[in-house]
Amino acid sequence: MGTDNSSHSQLMHHQGVGSASPPAIRGSWARCIDQYRLEPGRDLLPPRLSDAEVKQHRHELDSLLHAAEPVFQRLSRFGGGNGYCVLVTNSQGVVLRQYIDPQQGRELAEKELSVGTVWTENLVGTNGVGTCLATGEALTVHAAEHFGRELRNFSCSTAPLISPHGDMIGALDISTFAQENRTLVGLAQNLVCDSADQIEAAMFRYSFRAVHVFAVANHSQVSSEHCTALLACNDSGTLIGATTQALMLLGVDERALLVGQNLYSLAGIALDRALLKPNELEWDSGSMAPLWLVPTAPQVVKTQDSSVPVRTPEAEHESTSLLDHLAGSDHRLRRNAHISRRVINRNINILLQGETGTGKEVWAKALHESSDRRDQPFVTLNCAAIPESLIESELFGYSAGTFTGALKGGKIGKVQASSGGTLFLDEIGDMPLALQARLLRVLAEGEITPLGEVQPVPLDLHVISATHRDLRQLVQQGQFREDLFYRISGVALELPGLRQRADKTALIRQLVSELSDKAIELDAQAFDVLAQYGWPGNIRQLKSVLEFALCMCDSNVIRVEDLPEELMQSEPQMQGQQRSCLSETQPLRHEPVVAGMASEQERNRILGALEESRWVVSRAATALGMSRSTLHRKIKKLGIR
Numbered sequence: 001m002g003t004d005n006s007s008h009s010q011l012m013h014h015q016g017v018g019s020a021s022p023p024a025i026r027g028s029w030a031r032c033i034d035q036y037r038l039e040p041g042r043d044l045l046p047p048r049l050s051d052a053e054v055k056q057h058r059h060e061l062d063s064l065l066h067a068a069e070p071v072f073q074r075l076s077r078f079g080g081g082n083g084y085c086v087l088v089t090n091s092q093g094v095v096l097r098q099y100i101d102p103q104q105g106r107e108l109a110e111k112e113l114s115v116g117t118v119w120t121e122n123l124v125g126t127n128g129v130g131t132c133l134a135t136g137e138a139l140t141v142h143a144a145e146h147f148g149r150e151l152r153n154f155s156c157s158t159a160p161l162i163s164p165h166g167d168m169i170g171a172l173d174i175s176t177f178a179q180e181n182r183t184l185v186g187l188a189q190n191l192v193c194d195s196a197d198q199i200e201a202a203m204f205r206y207s208f209r210a211v212h213v214f215a216v217a218n219h220s221q222v223s224s225e226h227c228t229a230l231l232a233c234n235d236s237g238t239l240i241g242a243t244t245q246a247l248m249l250l251g252v253d254e255r256a257l258l259v260g261q262n263l264y265s266l267a268g269i270a271l272d273r274a275l276l277k278p279n280e281l282e283w284d285s286g287s288m289a290p291l292w293l294v295p296t297a298p299q300v301v302k303t304q305d306s307s308v309p310v311r312t313p314e315a316e317h318e319s320t321s322l323l324d325h326l327a328g329s330d331h332r333l334r335r336n337a338h339i340s341r342r343v344i345n346r347n348i349n350i351l352l353q354g355e356t357g358t359g360k361e362v363w364a365k366a367l368h369e370s371s372d373r374r375d376q377p378f379v380t381l382n383c384a385a386i387p388e389s390l391i392e393s394e395l396f397g398y399s400a401g402t403f404t405g406a407l408k409g410g411k412i413g414k415v416q417a418s419s420g421g422t423l424f425l426d427e428i429g430d431m432p433l434a435l436q437a438r439l440l441r442v443l444a445e446g447e448i449t450p451l452g453e454v455q456p457v458p459l460d461l462h463v464i465s466a467t468h469r470d471l472r473q474l475v476q477q478g479q480f481r482e483d484l485f486y487r488i489s490g491v492a493l494e495l496p497g498l499r500q501r502a503d504k505t506a507l508i509r510q511l512v513s514e515l516s517d518k519a520i521e522l523d524a525q526a527f528d529v530l531a532q533y534g535w536p537g538n539i540r541q542l543k544s545v546l547e548f549a550l551c552m553c554d555s556n557v558i559r560v561e562d563l564p565e566e567l568m569q570s571e572p573q574m575q576g577q578q579r580s581c582l583s584e585t586q587p588l589r590h591e592p593v594v595a596g597m598a599s600e601q602e603r604n605r606i607l608g609a610l611e612e613s614r615w616v617v618s619r620a621a622t623a624l625g626m627s628r629s630t631l632h633r634k635i636k637k638l639g640i641r
Contacts, residue, residue, distance in 0.1 A: 017029055017144065017145055021145060022139065024131060024135050024137055024139050025126060025131070025139075025141065025145045027135070028121060028125075028126040028130075028131045028134065028135075028147070029126055029147060031121060031134070032121060032125045032126055032147050035122070036121065036122045036125070038122075038125050038147060040125070040147050040148075041148075041149050042148065042149060043148065043149055043150050044123070044124045044125050044147065044148030044149075044150065044151075045112055045124075045148075045150060046112050046117040046118050046119050046123060046124050047117070047118050047123060048112070048114075048116045048117050048118070049094060049116045049117075049118065050116075051116070053116075054094065054096065054115060054116045057090055057092070057094045057096060058096045060090070061090055061096065061169060061170065064163065064164075064169070064203045064206065064207070065088070065096075065097075065199075065203070067202045067203050067205070067206035067207075068198070068199040068202035068203055070202070071195055071198045071199050071202060072088070072097065072099070072199075074195075075099055075174075075195055076099040078191070083176055083177070084174050084175065084176045084188070085098065085099070085100045085113045085174070085175045085176065086098070086099040086100070086172075086173070086174055086175075087113065087129065087172075087173040087174075087175065088161075088170065088171075088172055088173075089119065089129050089133075089170050089171045089173070090169065090170040091133060091168055091169055091170055092118070092120070093118050093119040093120040093123075093129055093130055093133055093171075094116070094117075094118050095113075095114065095115050095116060095117050095118075095119070096115065096170075097115065098113070098114055098115050100113075112150075113175060120133065120134075121133075121134050124147070124148055124151075125146070125147025125148045126141060126145065126146055126147035126148075127141055127146055127147070127148070127151055127156060128140070128141045128156025128157060128158035128171075128173050128175065129156070129158050129171045129173050131158075132158035132159065132160055132171045132173075133160070133168070133170075133171055136160055136168055137160070138157075138158065138159035138160065138189070138192065138193050138196070139157075139158060139189075140155065140156065140157040140158075140185055140188070140189050141155075141156050141158075142155045142156075142178060142185055143155060143178040152178075153177055153178055154175050154176070154177060154178055155175065155176055155177070155178040155179070155185055155188070156173055156174070156175040157173070157174050157175075157185070157188040157189045157191075157192045158171050158172065158173040158174075158192060159171065159172050159192045159193045159195075159196035160196065161196055161199055161200065162196075162200045162243070162244050163200075163203065163207075164200075164203055164204045164206075164207035164208060164232075164241055165207075165241065166242075166255045172192055172195060172196045172199065173192070174188050174191060174192045176188070197228040197243075197244065197245055198228055200228065200243055200244060200245075201227070201228040201230055201243055201245075204230050204232070204241065204243050205230070205296075207241075208232035208240070208241055211232050211233065211234050211235070211240065212232065212233050212234070212235075212271065212275065212295070213230055213231070213232050213296045214230065214231045214232075214233070214274065214293050214294060214295055214296060215227035215229060215230055215231075215293075215294040215295075215296055216229040216230070216231060216245075216246045216249050216250065216281070216291055216292070216293060216294075217229065217291070217292050217294055218249075218289055218290075218291065218292070219292060220278035220280075220292045220294065221278075222292070222294055225296070225297065227294070227296075228243060228245045229243060229245035229246040229248075229249050230242070230243045230245075230246055230296070231243075231246055231266075231293075233263050233271065235271070236262075236271075237262050237263040237264060237270065237271035238260065238261070238262055238263070239258060239259050239260065239261050239262070239263060239266070240259060241259065242255055242258050242259060249291060250266075250283060250291070251284075266281060266282075266283050266293070267279055267281050267282060267283070267293045268281075268282035268517065269514065270513060270514060272325045273514050274293060274295065275295050275322065275325070276295070276322065276325075277295070278292050278293065278294045278295070279292065279293050280292055280293075281293050290632075297374065297375065322366040322369055322370055323336075323337040323340055323341065323366050323367070323370055324337055325366075326359065326362065326363055326366055328501070328503040328506060328507055328510075329502065329503040329506060330496065330501045330502045330503045331502060332494070332496055332502075333495070333496070333501070336363075336493045336494075336495070339491060339493065340367055340370070340491075340493070341370070343490075343491050344367060344370055344371045345371055345372050347462060348490035348491055349443070349462070349463045349464070349465070349487065349488050349489070349490045349491075350364075350367065350463075350464045350465070350489075350490065350491045350492075350493065351464075351465050351466070351467075351471075351488050351489040351490075351491070351492045351493070352364060352464065352465070352466040352467075352493050352495060353466070353467060353468075353471075353492060353493070353494050353495070354466075354468065354494060354495030354496070354497070355468055355495075355497050355538055356468050356537070356538065356540070357498075357537045357538030357539055357540035357541055358495040358496070358497060358498070358538045358539060359495060359538075359539050359540075360426070360466040360495060361380070361424065361426060361466065363493075363495060364378075364422075364424045364464045364466060365378060365424075367422070367464060368421070368422040368424075368464070371422070371462075373420065373421050373422055373462060376420040376421030376422070377417060377418055377420070377421035377422075378418075378421055378422050378424065379414050379417050379418035379421065379422070379423050379424065380414075380424045380426060381394060381395060381414045381423070381424070381425055381426065382426045382427055383425060383426065383427045383428050383429075383430045383431040384426070384427035384430040385427075391431070391432065391435060392435055392438070392451070393411065393413070393451060394413065394414055395413050395414050395415055395435065395439070396413040396415060396416075396438065396442075396448060396449075396450055396451060397411050397412045397413025397414075397415075397416055397448075397450040397451065398411055398413075398450050398451035398453075412450075413448070413450060415439075415442060415448055415459065415461070416448055416450070416457060416459065418461065419459045419460050419461065420460045421462070422462050422463075422464060423461060423462070423463045423464070424463075424464050424465075424466070425463060425464070425465045425466070425488075426465075426466050427466065427467055427468070427469075428465040428466065428467050428471075428488065429467040429468075429469035429471055429474055429480060430467075430469075433479070433480075433481065436480065436481045436484050437481065437484075439484065440481060440483055440484045440487055442459070442461070443461065443463065443484075443487050443488070444487070446458065446459055446460075446461065447459055463488060465488045465489075471485050471489075472485070497535070497538050498535040498538040498539055498541075498542060499534050499535050504531065505527075505531050507539075507542075508522070508527070508530050508531065508542065508546075509522070511539075511542060511543060511546055512546055512550075512558070515543065515546055515547060515550060516550055518556065519556060520550065520553065520556055520557070520558060521556060521557050521558070522557070522558045523557050523558065523559050523560075525559070525560045526549075526558050526559050526560045526562065526563060529560060529563060529567055529568065530542075530545075530563070530567070533567050545563065545564055545567065548563075548564055548601070549562045549563050549564075551601040551602040551605065552601060602634070602638065603638045603640065605624070606620070606624065606631070606634060606635065606638065606640060607640060609623045609624050610640070
C-alpha cells in the first residue's frame with residue numbers, strides 16, 4: 001500500500017487532513033499509511049488486555065504514580081463534572097487508569113475509552129495517546145484528524161509523562177466529544193500539559209526524596225511546594241536530575257548537558273550555602289529576567305494504607321543537614337547538633353548562650369528549620385533593641401483602643417503570632433523583671449491574655465532564647481527570675497567563640513569560598529594573620545574582614561596588604577582574651593569602619609570598570625571576573641546609576 005508524497009497529500013486531503021494540519025498529525029498519517037499499512041476511515045478498534053495483564057502493567061508504574069495521587073484526584077473531579085474522560089497509559093499505550101464523566105460514561109466506554117485498551121499508532125492509527133507516544137510531543141488530535149472512523153467524534157489532548165530520570169513512561173490524555181469551539185480544545189491542551197508537569201514533579205520529588213531538591217523560579221518568593229521546575233543534587237553538589245520544566249527555564253535542550261555538572265557552575269555557590277536560602281542563578285538561560293534557585297522542604301510521602309503524612313528517614317537526615325553545616329568539624333558544636341536533633345521535636349525550650357557574633361540567631365533558625373514546626377512562623381524579638389515601654393505590647397499584643405496611640409484594630413503580639421511555630425527571644429537577659437513574670441505565666445499556662453482583653457487565647461509555644469550574658473549570675477544578683485531561667489533552659493547550648501573553635505582555619509577557607517564570586521586563595525602570610533587573630537567580634541567580624549579583603553584584592557590571591565590594618569596592630573589572641581572584660585553595649589569600633597570601607601572600595605572598583613567598558617555591563621562583568629547577574633545585583637545594592 002506504499003504511496004509517494006503526492007499520493008499522501010491527496011489521500012490526507014480527501015480524508016480532511018490538509019497542509020493546515022499540524023506537522024505531527026501529517027507525519028502520523030504518513031506512518032500509518034507507509035509503515036503500518038492501515039487504511040484510513042475504517043473502524044480501527046483498540047485491542048483489550050485481560051485483567052491479569054493490566055495488573056502486571058500497572059504494577060510496574062504504581063510506586064511512581066502513587067506519588068502523584070493528589071493530581072489524579074483533581075483530574076477525577078474535573079473529568080467527572082465537565083464531560084471529559086481522563087486516561088493514564090504506560091509507554092506501551094495500555095490504559096492503566098480512567099477518570100470519567102458518569103453521565104457520558106456508557107457512551108465513552110462503548111468507544112473503548114476504558115482501562116485495558118491499547119492505543120498505539122500501529123494498532124489504532126493517528127490518535128492522541130498513540131501519536132504522543134510516537135513523537136514524544138504534547139498534542140491534540142481533533143475530530144477528522146483521527147485516522148480511524150470510530151474516533152472522529154472525539155477531541156483528544158495528550159501529553160507525555162516523563163520519569164524522574166527523563167524517560168517517557170506513558171501519557172496523560174483528556175478526551176471529550178469534538179466541538180467546533182477551538183477555544184475549549186486549547187483549554188484542554190493547557191490542562192493536560194500542566195497536569196503532566198505536576199505529575200512529573202510529584203514523581204521527581206518522591207524519587208529524589210533522599211537527596212537535595214531545589215526549585216528553579218523567576219522570583220525568590222515562589223512556593224517551592226507547587227513548583228514543577230526542579231533540580232536534584234547529591235551531597236557532593238553534583239546535579240543528578242532535572243524536570244522538563246527546569247530544562248525549559250534554563251534553556252537546556254538535553255538533560256545530559258545539565259546532569260553531572262556541579263551546582264556551583266549553575267548557581268555560583270556551594271551546596272551548603274544554597275540550602276540556607278534562595279539564591280540568584282549565575283546561568284545564562286537567554287532570559288532577560290533573573291532565575292532563582294530555591295531550596296525545597298523535605299519530602300513528605302503519603303503511605304498506601306493511610307492518608308496521614310509521614311516523614312521518611314532520608315527526609316529526617318536532610319532536614320538536620322543545616323545543623324551539621326553550622327557545626328562544621330568543631331567537637332563542641334557537633335555535640336550541640338547531636339543534642340538538638342534528639343530534643344528538637346520534644347517541645348523542650350532551648351537556651352543558646354555565647355558571645356556576640358557567634359551565630360545564635362542563625363543557630364536558632366536552623367533549629368526551627370530542622371523541626372516539625374518548620375512550615376510555621378519563626379518569630380523574633382530582640383529584648384535589648386526595643387524600649388522598655390514598648391516591649392510588653394510587642395510581646396503580648398493589645399486590643400483596639402487599649403491606650404492612646406494604639407493601632408486602630410489592635411495588635412497581635414509576638415507570642416501569639418508564633419503559636420504553632422517558634423518564638424526566638426534574643427538577648428533575653430535584658431528583659432525587664434516585670435515582663436519576666438508575665439512571660440513565665442504564659443509559658444506555664446500555655447495561654448495569653450492580650451492587653452485590654454478578658455478572654456485568654458490558647459497557644460502552642462516553643463521558645464528558643466539567646467543571650468551573651470551569664471544568666472546564673474543575673475539570677476544571683478536578683479536581675480533575672482530563677483523560675484523563668486529553668487523554664488527557658490530545658491536544654492542549654494553554649495556556642496564557642498571563633499578563637500575557641502577547633503575548625504577555625506577550615507571555617508576561614510569556607511567563608512572565603514562562599515563570599516567570593518570566583519576562586520580566591522589566601523597566601524600563607526595572610527592566612528597566618530587571620531588564623532592567629534583573636535576575633536572579638538567572632539564570625540560576624542570575620543565576614544566583614546573577608547568582605548573588605550575581597551574588595552581590596554586585585555588578583556585571585558588575598559595578601560596581607562589586602563587585610564584591614566587593625567588586624568596587624570593587635571597582638572595575637574589579645575582581642576579574644578580581652579573580650580570577656582568588654583561590655584556588650586560597647587561597639588567594636590573597627591567593625592562598621594571595615595564594612596563601610598569595603599562597600600566604598602567595591603563601589604569605586606565597579607564604577608571604574610563600568611566607565612572603562614562604556615557602561616556595557618557584560619564587558620564590565622568580564623573585566624571584574626564576575627557574572628552579569630552578580631554585577632547587576634551589586635550595582636543595585638551599591639546604588640550605582
